[in-house]
């Protein structure tokens with residue numbers, strides 16, 4: 001399904017990551033990760049002792065010190081490798097994208113002339129003409145014409161998509177190709193700020209910033225590191241007093257074992273891999289913050305048409321009311337749809353043809369088209385002879401007719417309710433004060449929706465369906481799909497109101513949208529996902545763009561976000577539990593010689609103090625690469641409540657984190673003890 005963008009870990013990515021692990025040793029880079037920076041400083045100190053044993057008076061310990069140095073160095077490299085590997089896939093993808101960003105020529109309209117310019121010379125507001133076979137030279141909006149466009153360079157999807165002036169399918173992306181017809185496009189981005197440019201810097205991680213969550217965790221890890229630093233520094237005089245002289249390399253080894261190096265080494269890899277998973281899913285997240293926020297979502301706002309249903313609402317029947325004839329009803333429905341370019345409007349004319357019903361286009365000559373608006377929920381035409389033809393949501397048309405002192409046919413309500421209770425959308429057709437009948441628009445709920453909403457329910461997420469449709473249709477579809485709440489007869493601004501209401505209760509809200517009138521709500525939502533097919537305004541307001549333009553994907557995006565937060569939590573728990581266990585391995589071993597009672601605490605029965613320290617240190621290092629796959633793939637996520645999840649993860653990763661080092665260190669010690 002979405003396998004098209006999947007780039008696996010290739011040999012070249014691994015090779016590059018190995019190289020980057022060394023480049024990242026640069027202290028200026030390391031400093032951003034305080035835990036690993038402390039390890040690096042420790043490594044350097046031990047190295048000095050290996051190089052100048054005479055100066056430090058450690059000649060007798062050079063072998064042990066060399067071992068400590070090597071293990072510490074490898075620990076830092078492992079952490080760097082984890083990050084570099086996580087970055088690798090995005091970098092490879094960026095390279096592919098850069099290749100598609102070839103320079104091209106553009107046919108720029110200047111007055112009535114067309115001149116050929118380089119695509120890099122185009123600025124916001126310029127107008128270009130793009131014909132069959134040509135590449136669209138920049139991001140923009142179609143202002144004239146209709147064409148099918150191959151967007152595979154951006155979306156990976158090879159089937160061409162229709163782009164047309166006006167409406168929600170007017171935006172085009174630079175670097176995509178017109179495969180048929182010809183369009184006039186107004187450029188909407190300056191050079192260097194195009195969608196592909198932004199995409200490159202996103203997947204490349206160039207603009208990656210630490211998220212608030214990551215910063216908070218980093219602060220915690222740094223604090224823990226500081227505390228252990230103080231503990232270890234004060235341990236030296238105590239040991240001295242007890243008559244156990246502790247060497248500096250031993251103290252450094254102890255410190256490194258105690259500070260949270262596992263999570264410190266994997267933290268940024270987890271974040272990068274989380275964003276990468278979203279990208280592999282063909283969703284562009286403008287920031288890591290957006291991905292994380294999606295993991296914390298409490299409420300999801302969904303459109304009915306096109307999200308929960310297929311959205312190809314088609315006229316399926318004309319139903320006269322108030323004693324009107326079928327031909328009359330159909331005729332006015334058609335006249336009111338003559339210039340209505342929406343799928344609904346076009347489907348009315350198609351139904352006329354299918355049913356071989358006649359309509360008179362002459363009446364409409366010179367008439368003024370009244371475009372469909374989500375605010376009015378009506379469309380139609382004002383005829384030259386002064387008559388007004390309208391079709392639209394039943395309540396809207398009813399109000400419009402009443403405002404002109406018209407009357408409402410008695411059978412209108414029953415007939416429109418019949419359509420609505422089947423989940424269909426009734427449109428009333430009226431001319432001035434008279435309602436002629438109804439158009440039955442049919443739409444179907446996408447298969448599998450019920451199961452997905454059930455999952456969201458288990459995650460503790462409330463779903464609210466917002467629709468411009470009437471309450472009865474809304475209720476039917478809501479029931480069929482299994483959403484928790486619905487808001488019917490909603491106008492675009494109602495969406496913002498719902499989002500604000502939920503946010504005021506302290507909830508995080510996600511929504512999808514594609515139209516210009518969705519833009520404010522997309523901006524207001526904590527997670528706003530715009531459809532790539534949507535308008536430029538929607539894409540700019542949102543913090544994610546779905547390249548496949550599948551509004552129901554929001555459900556999986558939330559799951560990925562949750563998985564990211566869970567992975568980070570699980571590995572933090574594991575890391576800290578690990579460190580506690582290591583403490584019990586090392587401390588008794590270190591003091592055994594001086595304080596015989598400590599032997600009782602040497603539950604692990606490790607070979608010798610030195611082999612205990614080295615074994616703990618080796619375990620501490622290898623656990624990082626062992627956990628890289630988990631950090632990159634994320635822990636498996638099963639929909640359940642947060643409380644149950646927490647309990648489950650504490651058991652697995654907390655308990656596991658305590659047990660694993662005991663077993664691991666013991667095994668390593670069996671081998672290491674053969675030498676020491």
Ligand SMILES: Nc1ncnc2c1ncn2[C@@H]1O[C@H](COP(=O)(O)OP(=O)(O)OP(=O)(O)O)[C@@H](O)[C@H]1O
Nearest residue numbers: 303304305342344372374377379392393467468469
């Ligand atoms: N082309 C049209 N001409 C007249 N009325 C229309 C047309 N299209 C839709 N309507 C009416 O306007 C209402 C609102 O339409 P709109 O597209 O804003 O919302 P919707 O698609 O029903 O809801 P959703 O938010 O789930 O997409 C529809 O329910 C329908 O009754």
Ligand SMILES: [K+]
Nearest residue numbers: 256257259261
């Ligand atoms: K550690």
Ligand SMILES: [Mg+2]
Nearest residue numbers: 303305306468
């Ligand atoms: Mg709609």
